[in-house]
Amino acid sequence: xxxxxxxxxxxxxxxxxxxxxxxxxxxxxxxxxxxxxxxxxxxxxxxxxxxxxxxxxxxxxxxxxxxxxxxxxxxxxxxxxxxxxxxxxxxxxxxxxxxxxxxxxxxxxxxxxxxxxxxxxxxxxxxxxxxxxxxxxxxxxxxxxxxxxxxxxxxxxxxxxxxxxxxxxxxxxxxxxxxxxxxxxxxxxxxxxxxxxxxxxxxxxxxxxxxxxxxxxxxxxxxxxxxxxxxxxxxxxxxxxxxxxxxxxxxxxxxxxxxxxxxxxxxxxxxxxxxxxxxxxxxxxxxxxxxxxxxxxxxxxxxxxxxxxxxxxxxxxxxxxxxxxxxxxxxx
Numbered sequence: 545x546x547x548x549x550x551x552x553x554x555x556x557x558x559x560x561x562x563x564x565x566x567x568x569x570x571x572x573x574x575x576x577x578x579x580x581x582x583x584x585x586x587x588x589x590x591x592x593x594x595x596x597x598x599x600x601x602x603x604x605x606x607x608x609x610x611x612x613x614x615x616x617x618x619x620x621x622x623x624x625x626x627x628x629x630x631x632x633x634x635x636x637x638x639x640x641x642x643x644x645x646x647x648x649x650x651x652x653x654x655x656x657x658x659x660x661x662x663x664x665x666x667x668x669x670x671x672x673x674x675x676x677x678x679x680x681x682x683x684x685x686x687x688x689x690x691x692x693x694x695x696x697x698x699x700x701x702x703x704x705x706x707x708x709x710x711x712x713x714x715x716x717x718x719x720x721x722x723x724x725x726x727x728x729x730x731x732x733x734x735x736x737x738x739x740x741x742x743x744x745x746x747x748x749x750x751x752x753x754x755x756x757x758x759x760x761x762x763x764x765x766x767x768x769x770x771x772x773x774x775x776x777x778x779x780x781x782x783x784x785x786x787x788x789x790x791x792x793x794x795x796x797x798x799x800x801x802x803x804x805x806x807x808x809x810x811x812x813x814x815x816x817x818x819x820x821x822x823x824x825x826x827x828x829x830x831x832x833x834x835x836x837x838x839x840x841x842x843x844x845x846x847x848x849x850x851x852x853x854x855x856x857x858x859x860x861x862x863x864x865x866x867x868x869x870x871x872x873x874x875x876x
Contacts, residue, residue, distance in 0.1 A: 583616050586747055592689050593745065594674045595621040597666070599694035599703055601767045602632035602654055605640050606647075606864045608764040610752045613693055620691075621673035622651065627699035628767075629654040629661065633793075633860040639868055657702035663710050666703075667737050687741040689733060696749025697768045704744050707736040759783075763863045768854060772847075781846035782809040784853055787863060795859030799852060810842070817845040 596617055600609055605626055614622070624644065626632075634640070634654065644652055651669060655662045674688055692700045708714045712735065733743035751769070755761040762783040765775045772780065785807070788796055794805050796812075800819055806812050817823065817840035824841045827834045852858050862868065 583612060583750055586691065586693065586750075587616055589691065589745060590617060590620070593620060593691045594677075594688050595623065595670050595690045597623050597625055597670070597690055597692045597703070597744075599625045599627050599692060599698045599700045601698045601769070602626035602629045602634070603861055603863050604763045604767055605632075605862075606643065606867045607760045608695055608752075608755075608767075608769065610695055610750055612752060613750075617691075617693070621670075621677045622649070623666070623669060623673060624649050624652045625666065625703060626652060626654045627657055627703065630656040630659070631854075631856045631860060633862040633865075636862070636865075636868055643868060655699075655703065655706075657699050657706040660706050660710055663703070663706045666707065667711060667740075667742065670742070671740055687743060689743050689745065691745045691747060693747050694749060695751050695764070695769050698749070700749070701746055704734055704736060704746055707744070708734075711737040766850070766853065766863065772850070777843055777846040777850060778809070778813070781813065781849045784849065785809050785812055788858065788861070791861070791865050793859055793861055795857075796849070796852070799858055813842045813845040813849070814840045816849060817841050820845065820848060822848070 596613075598609070598613060626640075632654075637654065641652055651673065653662055653665050653669065655666075657663060670688070670690060692704060694700050733745060736742055736744050749769070751764070755764070761770065762775070762780065764770050765772065765780050766784055766787075785796075788794065789805060789807055797803070797805050800812075800816050802812070802815055822841040822844040823838050824844075825836045826839050828837045853861070
């Protein structure tokens with residue numbers, strides 16, 4: 545059963561394209577102060593680095609990774625950590641790994657840094673990668689220095705803190721937040737392991753200079769990589785509903801007690817607002833003067849819908865399922 549008719553899909557995509565501000569544009573200006581300089585700072589630190597750990601959101605295993613990382617950061621050994629695995633639908637995990645291998649990514653680890661799942665795999669794998677590579681200017685150094693990179697809000701700082709818990713039994717060394725832009729600069733080295741002696745460099749999240757298409761941008765936004773207000777919560781909620789319905793991920797129906805699936809975002813948000821008692825007074829001009837009318841608070845409902853998805857309350861999701869199945873995103 546297809547819950548989102550093709551005609552509505554086309555109309556929806558046209559609306560998303562009109563409302564999405566970042567498609568094909570220079571992204572750096574939306575994150576003033578650090579993003580435009582991020583890659584240059586990383587480049588200047590490369591001579592201090594033995595290996596690169598790239599962290600990305602497991603729900604978008606293929607979308608939104610910054611292609612400039614590999615170009616800019618050279619031939620250093622590279623490990624891809626797909627974090628937030630607890631929020632991702634990984635029934636096709638082996639296919640995901642095979643897909644990434646075809647793209648040249650041979651070393652991939654899925655993690656949940658909140659609960660330290662699979663984090664213990666990282667230090668041995670990094671040690672092996674560094675040991676089997678030429679260290680250039682680093683040969684005389686006993687300790688290993690690893691740079692952690694990725695787009696914003698994928699869990700780079702959480703990974704560092706998790707590694708410290710696992711190997712040093714120590715608390716937080718890197719600040720963690722639920723929105724992009726928490727880490728603003730390349731930090732001083734943070735120790736994460738004693739044997740082998742290993743330090744990590746935390747770096748600011750850096751998006752690709754241009755977002756290639758509207759769907760990639762919306763996927764990044766749903767995962768919290770782009771600030772919500774730059775895209776619009778209701779636009780994001782519309783795309784989320786479309787994606788959940790298309791992939792038959794109907795956990796939202798039970799979570800909000802809707803009774804059945806629905807492909808109309810206005811109807812869904814209205815019912816969510818009523819359930820949550822989210823209403824607002826709106827002045828309506830009538831022939832006898834202004835009248836206060838109570839209406840559903842659609843923005844508040846959209847924010848709750850997004851929070852529920854990001855918190856895993858609607859069930860695990862794989863936003864790149866089409867790409868995994870070899871189907872390009874539909875075009876209007």
